[in-house]
Amino acid sequence: MLKKKITNKNKKIKLLTKKKTVFLDRDGVINYDYGYVYKKKDFVWKKKIIEAIKYLNNNDYLVIVISNQSGIGRGYYKHKDVLNLHLWINKKLKTRGAHIDDFFYAPYYKHSKIFNFKNADRLERKPNIGMVKKALKKWKINLKNSAIIGDKNSDLELAKKLKIKGIRVNDKSNLLNLVKKFF
Secondary structure, three states: OHHHHHHHHHHHHHHHHOEOEEEEOOEOOOEOOOOOOOOHHHOOEOOOHHHHHHHHHHOOOEEEEEEEOHHHHHOOOOHHHHHHHHHHHHHHHHOOOOOOOEEEEEOOOOOOOOOOOOHHHHOOOOOOOHHHHHHHHHOOEOHHHOEEEEOOHHHHHHHHHHOOEEEEOOOOOOHHHHHHHHO
């Protein structure tokens, strides 16, 4: 009996240390989606996204990007291009007192002539749960108190698979008002 009480107490403590998380799609949520954005010069911030990310940071949410990047599999750009852009994004955010905790991306493209993708690679691509599973392994995430913000059906399908809140945005969405409303 005592052991069961201790175990239950430890589970509660562990849950308390897990962080609520907002998973953001990148293209179409953080920046305008002009198709295969991988260069700084083509990156245009969405309205109020920096303030929205800062709001989430200040309210103790992890902010994690999950992004399909089939442009890698298609040969339009390389992994290092995506990594460099993500570093630049965080550098710009930090000048405004905000940050993204982590970035996960899926380079899978089923007709790739460059890469011999494995089935596991396909499972990372949204609406599959692979990128979120990687985040769960790396971070202490309270998935029940988390959400996904995206601009495509695949983002909402992923949220449904994970049984968490899914919020769809478009080019006219004010991200700061949206996160204040839901978080």
